[in-house]
Amino acid sequence: MRKLYHYWLSPASRQVRLCLSEKSLSFDLILEKPWERRAEFINLNPTGDLPVLVESEGDVIAEVNPICEYLDEVYPDRPLLGRDPITRAEVRRLVGWFNQKFYHEVSVNLLEEKTFKAYYGRGAPSSSALRAGAINLNNHLAYISYLVERRNWLAGDRFSLADICAASHLSSIDYLGDISWDKHPEAKDWYAKIKSRPSFRPLLHEVVPGILPSRHYVNLDF
Amino acid sequence: MRKLYHYWLSPASRQVRLCLSEKSLSFDLILEKPWERRAEFINLNPTGDLPVLVESEGDVIAEVNPICEYLDEVYPDRPLLGRDPITRAEVRRLVGWFNQKFYHEVSVNLLEEKTFKAYYGRGAPSSSALRAGAINLNNHLAYISYLVERRNWLAGDRFSLADICAASHLSSIDYLGDISWDKHPEAKDWYAKIKSRPSFRPLLHEVVPGILPSRHYVNLDF
Incomplete structure (x- = not known):
């Protein structure tokens, strides 16, 4: 069976889980705590970062971008990168x-400060990082609104890896309750459409030990 | 004519110049100083980052990764990403x-501290950043040596975008004279092979106003 090394709130791991599910590919999840720096895991990916995919025949593919590109090449039935080179360039730009x-502007300041920083033993969240993250998050939500006012989905007419990528990052931050959706109604409508996809359901029903999800995290009507 | 917005020492711009030359595609270079934040340029790429490619028919492709992937899709005669999905995954991992x-570990600490920081009006180089950059650079050169002891080129038997990408970053730092090649003979041999490719020649003969290249920067025997 195909195996995916992941961690619950890792946006990169979530991206690959969504890609695999959108392509109806089955996989076993293996929980990896990258801060433990396990030698066996570093052997699979020398950066020590998540995610890593191990195909049934043993091929190892490391890092989110190579994995998503690989899946779209090898399992092209439901293309996620787009159907022509210019669309793919736009999908890749947004990814x-x-x-x-x-x-770097949001996830590092909010998600890593509130969760991974403690796992790595680097102390309490910095309030200036949290403030910067909140300001940057609003700018990014405004950009999402700008895009979906002009297009059906982030990169164009079709659902793509750009939507998966953005929603993966936002879902981890939404778990912590840091998104004021009501200030960004267009982005909210876009996220509601993604949240209602079957591929998203496993993420919504996952509870991270020691961290309760925000009240609206699971709700399709939030 | 195809146009590439670039800046001399920008490693990402150099990558695309090398890709275009390796594929024998002609292009006009347009010098862009990203710290000026020109409105016309932000219209081409909302991040304001280099490089941006404008194809002869007017298609705009922004950011280094989408441009290199696009060039390999549209001009596949001399593939730079690899000939099968597993090789491409390894090329993309290294890119x-x-x-x-x-x-983030080297270029930001050495190249940006010594050059771009002043252009952006952010003051003098930080000595702790320069120290960290130098230590990290040695680790990366050791990784390059490790790879080329086992393979002809960084990602496998063939010259690829991984070699172009690594050499682009190193060439900008080598311009400043920050690389002790003699400590890393395997990496040096690999870089000497790349330096002697015709695609590399325009980079070697370019002089950045106000910054003299290191003594050995141009030499093929360094």
């Missing part, structure tokens, strides 16, 4: 936007 | 390694 820009 | 891990 980079969320995995790099959003990650 | 991510250098564009993200190396970039």
Whole structure:
């Protein structure tokens, strides 16, 4: 059976879980705590980062971007990157936007400060990081609203990896209750559509030990 | 004519220049100073980052990863990403390694501190950043040596985007003279092979106003 090394609130792990589910590919989840720096895991991915996919035949694919590109190449039935080179360039631009820009401006400041920082033994959250993260989050939600006012989905007419990527990051932050959805109604409508997809359900019903989800996290009508 | 918005020492711009040249695609270079935040440029790429490619028919492709993937899809004659999905996953893993891990651990600490920081009006280089960058650089050169002791090129038997990506980052730092090549003979041999490729020549003969290249920067025998 295909195996995915993941951690619950890791947005990159969530992205691959959603890709696999959207493509109806079955997989076993293996919980990995990257801060433990297990030698066997570092052997699979020298960065020590999640996620890592191990295919049934033993092929190891490490890191979110290579895994999602690989899945779309090898299982093309339901394409997630787009159907022509210009659309794929736009999907990849937005995937980079969320995995790099959003990650450094928002996820590092909110999600990592509130959860992973403690696991890595780096102390309490910094209030200036939390403030910066909250301001940046609002700018990114405004960008999502801007895009979905002009398009059906983030990268164009079709649901794509860009939607999966953005929703993965937002879902981990939404778990912590840090999103004021009412200030961003267009982004909220877009997220509600993604939340109601069958692929999203396992994420919504997962409870991270020691951290209760925000009150509206599970609700499709939030 | 195809246009590439670039800046001399930007590793991401260099990557695309090398890709275009390796594929024998002609292009005009347009110098963009991203710290000026020109409205026309932000219209092409909302992050304000380099590079941006504008195809002859007017299609705009922004950001290094989407551009390189696009070029390999649309001009596949000389593939740079690899010939099968597992090889492509390894190329993409290493491209991510250098564009993200190396970039944040080395390029930000050395290249940005010494050059871009002043352009952005953020003051003098921080000595602790320079120290951290130098230590990290040695670890990355050791990783390159480890890979090329086992393979012809970074990602396997063939020259690929992984080599282009790593060499782009290293070339900007080598311009400043910050690499002790003699400590890393295997990495040095690999870089010497890349330096002697015709695609690399334009980079080697470019002089950035106000910054003289290191003495060995141009030499193929360094």
